[in-house]
Amino acid sequence: MDISDVKRVTIAGCGTEGSQISSMVAYKGFETTVWLRSEASVERAKPRLQAVRRQILAALDAWKADRSQYCRGLSDDRDLTDEEIDQLKEQAGERLLHIRLVTDMDQAFGDADVVIECINEDPDQKRDFYERLSSHLPERTLLLTDSSTFLPSTFADSTGRPDRYMTLHFANQIWRNNLTELMRHDRTSDESFRLAEQFSHAIGMVPLKLNKEQPGYILNTLLIPWFKAALYLVATGVTDPATVDLCWELDTGATPDQTPFRKIDKVGLPLALKIISMQPGADDPTSPAGQMVSLLKGYVDEGKTGIAVGEGFYRYDADGNVVK
Amino acid sequence: MDISDVKRVTIAGCGTEGSQISSMVAYKGFETTVWLRSEASVERAKPRLQAVRRQILAALDAWKADRSQYCRGLSDDRDLTDEEIDQLKEQAGERLLHIRLVTDMDQAFGDADVVIECINEDPDQKRDFYERLSSHLPERTLLLTDSSTFLPSTFADSTGRPDRYMTLHFANQIWRNNLTELMRHDRTSDESFRLAEQFSHAIGMVPLKLNKEQPGYILNTLLIPWFKAALYLVATGVTDPATVDLCWELDTGATPDQTPFRKIDKVGLPLALKIISMQPGADDPTSPAGQMVSLLKGYVDEGKTGIAVGEGFYRYDADGNVVK
Numbered sequence: 059m060d061i062s063d064v065k066r067v068t069i070a071g072c073g074t075e076g077s078q079i080s081s082m083v084a085y086k087g088f089e090t091t092v093w094l095r096s097e098a099s100v101e102r103a104k105p106r107l108q109a110v111r112r113q114i115l116a117a118l119d120a121w122k123a124d125r126s127q128y129c130r131g132l133s134d135d136r137d138l139t140d141e142e143i144d145q146l147k148e149q150a151g152e153r154l155l156h157i158r159l160v161t162d163m164d165q166a167f168g169d170a171d172v173v174i175e176c177i178n179e180d181p182d183q184k185r186d187f188y189e190r191l192s193s194h195l196p197e198r199t200l201l202l203t204d205s206s207t208f209l210p211s212t213f214a215d216s217t218g219r220p221d222r223y224m225t226l227h228f229a230n231q232i233w234r235n236n237l238t239e240l241m242r243h244d245r246t247s248d249e250s251f252r253l254a255e256q257f258s259h260a261i262g263m264v265p266l267k268l269n270k271e272q273p274g275y276i277l278n279t280l281l282i283p284w285f286k287a288a289l290y291l292v293a294t295g296v297t298d299p300a301t302v303d304l305c306w307e308l309d310t311g312a313t314p315d316q317t318p319f320r321k322i323d324k325v326g327l328p329l330a331l332k333i334i335s336m337q338p339g340a341d342d343p344t345s346p347a348g349q350m351v352s353l354l355k356g357y358v359d360e361g362k363t364g365i366a367v368g369e370g371f372y373r374y375d376a377d378g379n380v381v382k
Numbered sequence: 383m384d385i386s387d388v389k390r391v392t393i394a395g396c397g398t399e400g401s402q403i404s405s406m407v408a409y410k411g412f413e414t415t416v417w418l419r420s421e422a423s424v425e426r427a428k429p430r431l432q433a434v435r436r437q438i439l440a441a442l443d444a445w446k447a448d449r450s451q452y453c454r455g456l457s458d459d460r461d462l463t464d465e466e467i468d469q470l471k472e473q474a475g476e477r478l479l480h481i482r483l484v485t486d487m488d489q490a491f492g493d494a495d496v497v498i499e500c501i502n503e504d505p506d507q508k509r510d511f512y513e514r515l516s517s518h519l520p521e522r523t524l525l526l527t528d529s530s531t532f533l534p535s536t537f538a539d540s541t542g543r544p545d546r547y548m549t550l551h552f553a554n555q556i557w558r559n560n561l562t563e564l565m566r567h568d569r570t571s572d573e574s575f576r577l578a579e580q581f582s583h584a585i586g587m588v589p590l591k592l593n594k595e596q597p598g599y600i601l602n603t604l605l606i607p608w609f610k611a612a613l614y615l616v617a618t619g620v621t622d623p624a625t626v627d628l629c630w631e632l633d634t635g636a637t638p639d640q641t642p643f644r645k646i647d648k649v650g651l652p653l654a655l656k657i658i659s660m661q662p663g664a665d666d667p668t669s670p671a672g673q674m675v676s677l678l679k680g681y682v683d684e685g686k687t688g689i690a691v692g693e694g695f696y697r698y699d700a701d702g703n704v705v706k
Binding site: 130229235236237239264266267268269270272276277279280281282283284286287288290291294295296297301302304305306308309310311312313315316318321 | 601603
């Protein structure tokens with residue numbers, strides 16, 4: 059199967075990721091279906107999709123008003139005219155209203171060319187879903203998972219199509235942060251890997267290819283040790299967040315918002331706390347990992363969970379600028 | 383002692399770091415002396431100082447021609463007029479010719495307000511130097527070490543002045559990369575720490591304070607795990623340098639030259655190889671560290687040691703731009 063054969067795409071699940079992914083798939087002109095477990099899930103999905111639609115339309119407006127607000131996922135061409143952006147907005151407004159929400163598996167998957175699984179990060183639910191799915195899915199269909207926690211080899215057998223199964227891992231606000239990590243397991247076929255790459259481009263994403271399984275993919279493999287080093291320096295009393303960030307800024311030439319603690323404020327302190335809590339020694343309050351846990355927990359317990367709430371390691375104004 | 387009492391500064395040693403530090407100290411108007419072990423070292427120092435003088439004058443010219451070429455260490459004010467830059471250049475040209483080179487310890491240190499030790503990274507040589515130095519140094523003098531490898535507590539007793547001894551660690555091309563890491567050991571006095579901070583500002587540097595000893599300071603504590611993660615992903619076959627760098631760029635918003643492999647090309651692959659070779663398991667070619675050593679060694683053996691020679695993980699043109 060080639061990318062030109064891909065017309066119908068079905069997304070299983072409509073949480074934060076599922077709603078963004080199905081919206082981008084629809085935005086790029088694919089016939090888009092979202093499969094949901096129950097009518098109750100359908101009702102919960104509707105306002106989510108409406109919210110993403112508003113965000114995408116607002117991003118197009120912001121881009122038209124200020125060209126520096128260009129989001130890479132919305133167009134390959136950053137130099138569109140006002141009229142072209144208006145056309146894109148009209149088309150998007152229309153397409154995003156036509157995402158089909160269904161609970162019947164045959165309707166959802168019976169004629170899908172690509173399926174993206176975005177259901178709960180629960181291995182039993184995923185395994186059960188894949189096993190049920192296999193009898194509804196055409197032979198040709200490429201099955202992708204957006205799981206951020208599980209390696210594709212975990213479920214390859216359950217899918218019944220290990221060669222046409224792999225990971226396509228998305229970021230958040232994917233019309234803006236349009237990187238996807240493509241990870242094959244050792245039985246994924248070259249054809250599937252190539253199709254997933256073409257499909258990523260077709261939905262406005264930049265595919266980053268992992269030739270073998272790697273927990274944390276590329277991004278978290280880089281970010282987590284960087285976060286740990288920064289947290290270590292502060293938790294053990296060597297220095298403070300502002301000095302760490304200034305050091306990174308001065309040495310690497312990064313802008314202030316691209317520094318370690320500013321980045322932790324963006325991903326959120328609860329997630330950082332969750333990651334550090336899984337490190338060896340995290341239970342021992344005298345170990346470096348334990349001190350890092352205490353540091354993060356202190357902020358989280360005070361409600362300072364990051365930029366989303368206006369305060370983490372730094373305080374932010376409504377525009378997301380640091381308040382001195 | 384206050385910064386206003388600091389007039390005479392002596393730098394011990396005139397290698398890469400010593401020549402840059404003494405030049406910046408002179409540039410900022412301090413009476414600058416370089417102490418060298420022998421007349422042969424004096425002769426070797428002269429061309430080094432001339433080369434740094436040319437680099438600093440060239441940086442001033444470049445700034446005048448193109449304001450984006452501003453180097454933070456050269457002036458606190460990035461908006462100087464052409465005339466002001468010319469004045470600075472004339473003053474610099476003059477001051478950098480008046481660095482005194484001496485081999486006599488009394489002449490070099492007998493009336494120094496601040497001494498910066500930049501001799502070889504050999505603990506016996508350093509210890510021997512400090513012990514000889516102590517009888518020549520006034521009571522008041524603040525003694526700083528630029529050592530990148532040794533913690534100040536290692537030599538505090540040899541100096542005979544543990545309270546007036548600490549680390550002031552510089553980068554390379556310090557008129558451009560003007561961060562200094564100030565690290566106290568547990569007997570450094572608050573007064574010394576404060577004076578070192580004032581002195582850093584006075585010589586155009588941004589002081590980053592470490593309240594306790596930390597091997598690798600702030601910068602290497604952040605950089606090394608980041609390098610290791612990037613090298614791991616490539617050495618173990620997960621992906622390639624360009625994909626790692628693109629991932630960092632897309633997620634953090636860094637510019638292409640601020641990404642992991644571009645940065646390794648800047649610091650040089652031999653240094654990266656040296657660091658990775660000290661990791662646990664580096665001797666075992668089947669371990670991740672061993673695979674990282676093989677990867678780096680492959681490049682180094684081919685002469686691809688980094689941007690300085692035009693090729694490392696990437697190939698560069700004469701302007702330091704990546705050649706596709």
